[in-house]
Structures are given as structure tokens and as C-alpha cells.
Amino acid sequence: MPMRPELEAITLAAGTAGAVGLAGAALTLLVARRSPAAATLLGPVVGVASVAAGVVVTTRAMFLSEHDATLIALVLLAAAPVALAIGVLLFRSVRRLDRRAQQRLADEQRELELARSRQDMITWASHDLRTPLSSIRVMSEALEDGLVTDQDDYHRRIRAEADRMTVMVDDLLELSRLRSSAPADPGEAVDLAEVAATVVASQQPVAQQQRVHLRLTGDAPAPVRAAAGELDRVVANVVSNAVRESAAGSDVVVRVAAEPAAEEVVLDVDDACGGLAEEALAHAFEPGWRGSSARSAGAGVGVGLTIAHALVERSGGTITLANHGPGCRVRITLPRHTPAPDAR
The missing domain is CATH 3.30.565.10 (Histidine kinase-like ATPase, C-terminal domain)
Known part of the structure; x- marks a missing residue:
């Protein structure tokens, strides 16, 4: 029993559109691995191309009149720019979202690095400040107990250790300022x-x-x-x-x-x-x-x-x-x- 013309047209259009669509989908997936944003631009194009292929093959097989074939071609031409425009909008939106996600990830990574750096600085400062503080304590106790013959020398050494701690604190404050403040505009x-x-x-x-x-x-x-x-x-x-x-x-x-x-x-x-x-x-x-x-x-x-x-x-x-x-x-x-x- 021969197939009815309508069913034959539907089958032919669906098969052609499906074949073109699968090929386009495979291409889109390959592109998406490199650029998800570009894949969003390609998606609508694949959709229009698969529909167009199904319609063109069907019209040729069904021997439609020149008028009907022209009318269908005009419909496809009208739909194609709309699909492309949608693809461009999706492309820009996805790219914008991707940039925001990357920026957010970079900010989070920077915050983690700063937090780790602050913890390291606290550890280093505790270690380095302990040495001059211990020296000052020992020399002060020696002066207090009257065990020092050259008191002037001990006073100079205590002053030197105090100056050393001042340098340490100044360095830490400067580094903290640089990491927390916005870059200054060099103006001279x-x-x-x-x-x-x-x-x-x-x-x-x-x-x-x-x-x-x-x-x-x-x-x-x-x-x-x-x-x-x-x-x-x-x-x-x-x-x-x-x-x-x-x-x-x-x-x-x-x-x-x-x-x-x-x-x-x-x-x-x-x-x-x-x-x-x-x-x-x-x-x-x-x-x-x-x-x-x-x-x-x-x-x-x-x-x-x-x-x-x-x-x-x-x-x-x-x-x-x-x-x-x-x-x-x-x-x-x-x-x-x-x-x-x-x-x-």
C-alpha cells in the first residue's frame, strides 16, 4: 500500500531535519568545549539550518509549484535573521555571565590568598618579635638585679632591639596598607x-x-x-x-x-x-x-x-x-x- 503524500512529506522533512540537526548538534558540542558562549550563537543557526534543509528537500521531492517554493523560501529567509538575532543575544548574555563567574572566582581566590597571607604574616611577626622581646626582657632583668657592670652598653642594646621591633611593625603596617588600599595615581x-x-x-x-x-x-x-x-x-x-x-x-x-x-x-x-x-x-x-x-x-x-x-x-x-x-x-x-x- 503506497504511503499517503502528507505522511511521506512529514517523514522526509523529519528525517532530513533530524540528520542536519544531529550533525549541527555534534558541531555545537565541539565548539562548546572551547567556548560555551560561541555555542549559544551556533545553536539557533543549527535550528534554522535543520528546518530549512527539511523544507527544501521536501519541496523538491513533492514537486511543489514555483510559487509555493518561493513562498517557503521567503518564510525561511524571514525566520533566519530572527534566529541569528536571538543567537547573538544569547551569546552576549552567556559571555557576560561567564565573565562575571570568572571574576567572582578570581575575587574569591584572591581573598583566600590574602587570608592565607595574613595568617602567615601573623606567624612570621610572632616569631620575629619574640626574639627582640626576649632579649629586652633578659637585659632588663639583669639591670634590675644589678648583675650588669656596663649599664650603658645594655641600655644601647635595649634601644637597638626596640628600634628593630619598630622596623618590623612599620614593615607590617606598610604591607597591610598596600594590600588594603586602592592604587594611588602617581602625580609627579x-x-x-x-x-x-x-x-x-x-x-x-x-x-x-x-x-x-x-x-x-x-x-x-x-x-x-x-x-x-x-x-x-x-x-x-x-x-x-x-x-x-x-x-x-x-x-x-x-x-x-x-x-x-x-x-x-x-x-x-x-x-x-x-x-x-x-x-x-x-x-x-x-x-x-x-x-x-x-x-x-x-x-x-x-x-x-x-x-x-x-x-x-x-x-x-x-x-x-x-x-x-x-x-x-x-x-x-x-x-x-x-x-x-x-x-x-
Whole structure:
């Protein structure tokens, strides 16, 4: 018994649309693995394509009149832009939601890292503050019990330990401020060469005491846009760290490079610390890190490079640490300040 024309048309249209739809669905799934948003744009197109394929095949098989075939084609042409528009709207909505989800995930991850960092800082501060506090307690008890012959020496040592604790607290407060406040807008031009010269001069007594040869090369003007006080602290942290970690009799070289045509100004600080392992280099800017030295070996809580890193980034620059020569090189790169042309 032959199939009725209506049933034959339905079967042919459903089969064709289903075949095209399955192929399009497979393509959409492949695209979705790379970009869910793009898959939402492809979905309506697949729907229209499958319907169009079913209608075209059916009209050709059923030998419809030219008028009817044209009418169906016009209907499909009218439906296609609507489907595409819906796809575009879905694409934008899904992409917006995806970005929000990624931003929310990044914020949550950042909060977890900050919470972990705060806990680590509390642990480090408790450890580092315990040593000078214990020293002050022991020396105070010795003075109180009259067991000290040179009281002036003990007074100086107590004062030194108190100063050491002050440095620790100041470092922690500065790091907390940097992590909790919004980046400041650098509003003034600062000569990095002049800052470097001032810092090198102030560090000379410490370097001479440790028998380290500290010198500065490159005195050409190196204008950058940054907060003057923050830039002073960055250079001072890096240079003092280099002097402290270098061996006696070695050189610490501070170099400022500012090519006239360059868009950036570079400050290099080369020390003679003996170099670091790759794993240590990767953690150098984390709070509390002091390489292989004992944590109680110097003043502060090991956040000098962390503070320098944060301040440089606030000024739109970068800071890196790498092995170089007999030690390490800290490189600070800052955008060059270019005065705005006078309005005429």
C-alpha cells in the first residue's frame, strides 16, 4: 500500500531535519568545549539550518509549484535573521555571565590568598618579635638585679632591639596598607637617578661597616612618574637588601639606564650574595622570604622585597630578580615620564 503524500512529506522533512540537526548538534558540542558562549550563537543557526534543509528537500521531492517554493523560501529567509538575532543575544548574555563567574572566582581566590597571607604574616611577626622581646626582657632583668657592670652598653642594646621591633611593625603596617588600599595615581615626575644617588649615599655607612663596596653608575636624568616617597622606599629596600646579603670585600653596583628614545627607565642592583636556586627566585617577593638565611638574622619580617614589588606595580612598572654574576640582580623597570606638550 503506497504511503499517503502528507505522511511521506512529514517523514522526509523529519528525517532530513533530524540528520542536519544531529550533525549541527555534534558541531555545537565541539565548539562548546572551547567556548560555551560561541555555542549559544551556533545553536539557533543549527535550528534554522535543520528546518530549512527539511523544507527544501521536501519541496523538491513533492514537486511543489514555483510559487509555493518561493513562498517557503521567503518564510525561511524571514525566520533566519530572527534566529541569528536571538543567537547573538544569547551569546552576549552567556559571555557576560561567564565573565562575571570568572571574576567572582578570581575575587574569591584572591581573598583566600590574602587570608592565607595574613595568617602567615601573623606567624612570621610572632616569631620575629619574640626574639627582640626576649632579649629586652633578659637585659632588663639583669639591670634590675644589678648583675650588669656596663649599664650603658645594655641600655644601647635595649634601644637597638626596640628600634628593630619598630622596623618590623612599620614593615607590617606598610604591607597591610598596600594590600588594603586602592592604587594611588602617581602625580609627579621623579628623577630615578637622583633617588638612586640619595639612597646610595645614605647606605654608604652601612656598606663600609660590612666592608662592601657600594657604587652608583649612570647619573643622566631618568624621569619617571611615581610617588616620590614610595620610589625612595623601593630603591632603599632593594639596595639595603643587596648590601646586607653581599659578602665582605664584594661589590654592590647600582646602575640607572635611561636612553633618550626609550619609553622605560631601568634600575639594576647587582649584589654578591652567591646566587639563589630557581625555587628561591620564584618565592623572593613573597612576604617572609629571606632565602637560606635564618629568619631572625636581620631587622624586619622579610617583607622588604614584597613592599618594593607592590610599590613598583602601583607605579605601573615591574620588578624582577635573577641570578647574575657572583650574585643576583634586581631589575626595576618604570615608564618614562614624558612632559605633556604645551597647549597653544
